[in-house]
Structures are given as C-alpha cells and as structure tokens.
Amino acid sequence: MHIMKVKDGIIGLVIGDALGVPVEFNPREDLKIDPVTDMEGYGTYNMPPGTWSDDSSMTIATMSSIVNKNGINYDDIMEEFLKWIEQGKYTQYNNTFDYGVTTSHGIYNYKHGAEAIYAGGDGERDxxxxxxxxxxxxxxxxxxxxxxxxxxxxxxxxxxxSKISCTLYIEIAKSMLNNNLSIDEHITLACNKIKEHYEGNDELEHFSRIFNDELNDEDSISSSGYVISTFESVIYCLKNTDNFRDAVLKAVNLGNDTDTVGAICGGLAGIYYGFDSIPIDWIDKIPKINEVVELCEKYEAYCDGCL
Ligand SMILES: [Mg+2]
Known part of the structure; x- marks a missing residue:
C-alpha cells in the first residue's frame, strides 16, 4: 500500500535538505570545482553535519499538526509554524536559522489576526x-x-x-506511490492531470518547460528560490539520474537554493527509489532522525485511518 511510503519520502526530503544546508547560496561554478559528495557540516550557517532547515521543519510541523488534530486544521498548522519560527520547535538545536520572507510574512499575518487560508502573500513576487x-x-x-x-x-x-506548483508536485508523488512507471511517465501523467484541472488558467504557461520536457540543458536551469526554477531543477535532476544518491547530490550541486532543491528532489527520489536506497550513513548523521521516523509512523497510521 502506498501509505507505507511516508518514511521514504519524508526522510528523503530531510536528507536532501541537510545535504544542501552547508552550501546554500553557493554558486554552481564553485560546486563544480568542489562538489558536495557526503553529509557535511558548517559552511553557510555554521551548523553541524546533518542539520536540517526550514524545509524539513515546516514539513514535520505540518505532519505533527495533522497527527495531533487527527485531520487538517489550518489554524493549528499555523500555530505550529509560529512555534517553529518563534521558539525553534521542530529544529534540532532549538534554533530557527533560515526562513523566507514570504513565509514569515504569512505566519505573522496569521499571528496578527489574518484568517489562516488568507494569510499568505498572493503577489507575483510571492x-x-x-x-x-x-x-x-x-x-x-x-x-x-x-x-x-x-x-x-x-x-x-x-x-x-505556487498553488499549481504544489498540486503538480503532489500529483507526481501520488503517481509514484500508486503506479509502477518510469520517472518520465510519472511526470507526464501528473502534468496531464494538472493541464486538465487548470485548463484555461493563464498560469499554466509558466510550467511549459516542464510540460514540454524542455529541461535537458543544465545551463538553462536556474536553481534559484523562484518556485518554477526550483521545480525545473528538481525535474532535471530526477530525469538525469537513476538512484537516490545521485539525484540529491545533483540537486545540491546545482548551487544557489541547494537545501530546498535538495529537499524537494529528495522527497520524490525517496518515494521513487525507496527508503532502503537512502545511504544509511547519511541517515545516521542526522541528529533527532529517530523522532522524525516516529512521526512518519504516526502519520502513516493517520493516513491509514483515512482509507
Ligand atoms: Mg532551507
């Protein structure tokens, strides 16, 4: 059953995040000369090896809320995000060292009275x-x-x-969970569903390079924090590797927003290749990974109960 795959995806995401943290914002040219090949530490944020960042923290905050509330409660998810950003909950060292401007605006809009589902920025720059x-x-x-x-x-x-990016990502993940297909086939299937669901929406044009499989030239891929660039980088890495390790290392070594490209790629690669494909020595270097694994098991039980 697909619900037994929570650990594959979530631990894959944490690993990709932690691999990227020490080199976040490093240019691709520098990483070509001195690539990431292992779970290293320090660098950009001077954090020990295996430190995850906002990507993993907000992912596990979401899972924790859903488990605790036995369902999706937007206010409660926001409360957990608030505990993360203000108190360092869901971090390994009670230290929130990395978050985005749009993310913090949304969380603080909620804190100051905005309704949760209207708290996030809706400008093109968001x-x-x-x-x-x-x-x-x-x-x-x-x-x-x-x-x-x-x-x-x-x-x-x-x-x-951003919303379409999220639904496309979920469709790819769901296809990987439910179908036994190649990576290319999963992506095509998911893209077709998105094109159908959002037919006529002008925003679809921003996904055209993903839809049309135009991501074969690395120089045309910008691994920046812009959601489309990040997504294109992830697709590029998945399509051009054949195992978990190479996929996440390729993602991180694209440079720039290394931890997030690594995390998003690691989530899908973890589901596609499975937990056993994730190098165990990397998992062993992540402080508090057992707490994440325990949460994955509880979250699996929640998902199981939804059937
Ligand atoms: Mg991060």
Whole structure:
C-alpha cells in the first residue's frame, strides 16, 4: 500500500535538505570545482553535519499538526509554524536559522489576526519555493483534494503559481506511490492531470518547460528560490539520474537554493527509489532522525485511518 511510503519520502526530503544546508547560496561554478559528495557540516550557517532547515521543519510541523488534530486544521498548522519560527520547535538545536520572507510574512499575518487560508502573500513576487518545500505530507493522504492542497500552500504562498506548483508536485508523488512507471511517465501523467484541472488558467504557461520536457540543458536551469526554477531543477535532476544518491547530490550541486532543491528532489527520489536506497550513513548523521521516523509512523497510521 502506498501509505507505507511516508518514511521514504519524508526522510528523503530531510536528507536532501541537510545535504544542501552547508552550501546554500553557493554558486554552481564553485560546486563544480568542489562538489558536495557526503553529509557535511558548517559552511553557510555554521551548523553541524546533518542539520536540517526550514524545509524539513515546516514539513514535520505540518505532519505533527495533522497527527495531533487527527485531520487538517489550518489554524493549528499555523500555530505550529509560529512555534517553529518563534521558539525553534521542530529544529534540532532549538534554533530557527533560515526562513523566507514570504513565509514569515504569512505566519505573522496569521499571528496578527489574518484568517489562516488568507494569510499568505498572493503577489507575483510571492512565488518563492516556500510552500512547495513543505507540501509533501499531503501526498500520503488518500483522496486529498486540490482545494485543500491550494489552501495549505496559501497559508504562506497564496499566488496561483505556487498553488499549481504544489498540486503538480503532489500529483507526481501520488503517481509514484500508486503506479509502477518510469520517472518520465510519472511526470507526464501528473502534468496531464494538472493541464486538465487548470485548463484555461493563464498560469499554466509558466510550467511549459516542464510540460514540454524542455529541461535537458543544465545551463538553462536556474536553481534559484523562484518556485518554477526550483521545480525545473528538481525535474532535471530526477530525469538525469537513476538512484537516490545521485539525484540529491545533483540537486545540491546545482548551487544557489541547494537545501530546498535538495529537499524537494529528495522527497520524490525517496518515494521513487525507496527508503532502503537512502545511504544509511547519511541517515545516521542526522541528529533527532529517530523522532522524525516516529512521526512518519504516526502519520502513516493517520493516513491509514483515512482509507
Ligand atoms: Mg532551507
């Protein structure tokens, strides 16, 4: 059953995040000379090896809320985000060292009275990858609907481009969970569903390079924090590797927004290749990974109960 795959995806995401943290913002040219090949530490944020960042923290905050409330409660998810950003909950060292501007605006809008699903920014410039990086848990919920995925994106990122990015990502993950196909086939299947669901929406044009499989030239891929660039990078890495390790290392070594490209790629690669494909020595280097595994098991039980 697909619901037994929570750990594959979520631990894959945490690993991709932690691999990227020490080199976040490093240019691709520098990483070509001195690439990441292992779970390293320090660097950009001077954190020990295996430190995860906002991508993993917000992902596990979402799962924790859903487990505790036995369902999706937008206010409660926001309360957990608030505890993360203000108190360092869901971090390994009670230290929130990395968050995006749009994300923090959404969380503080909620704190100051905005309704949760209207708290996120909806301007065109609010299309960083901040909701895409934390949306994966929804893929494991049977029959999750597009409106709910859009609303959860909208807690921080309410522009339609971010929302469509999230639904496309969930569709790819769901296809990997439910079908035995190649990566190319999963992506094609998911793209077709998105094109059908959002038919006539002008925002679809921003996904044309993904839809039309025009991502074969690395120089044309910008691994920036813009949600479309991040998504294109993830697709590029998945399509051009054949195992978990190479996929996440390729993602991180594209440079720039390394942890988030790594996390989003790691989530899908974890589901596609399975937990056993994730190097165990990397998992062993993540402090508090056992707490994440325990949460994955509880979350699996929640998803199981939805059937
Ligand atoms: Mg991060």
């Amino acid at each position: 299309n960083g990858n901040g909701s895409l990086m934390r949306i994966l848990p929804l893929a494991f919920i049977p029959d999750i609907d597009y409106k709910t995925i859009e609303n959860i994106s909208g807690l921080t990122h309410r522009h339609m481009r």
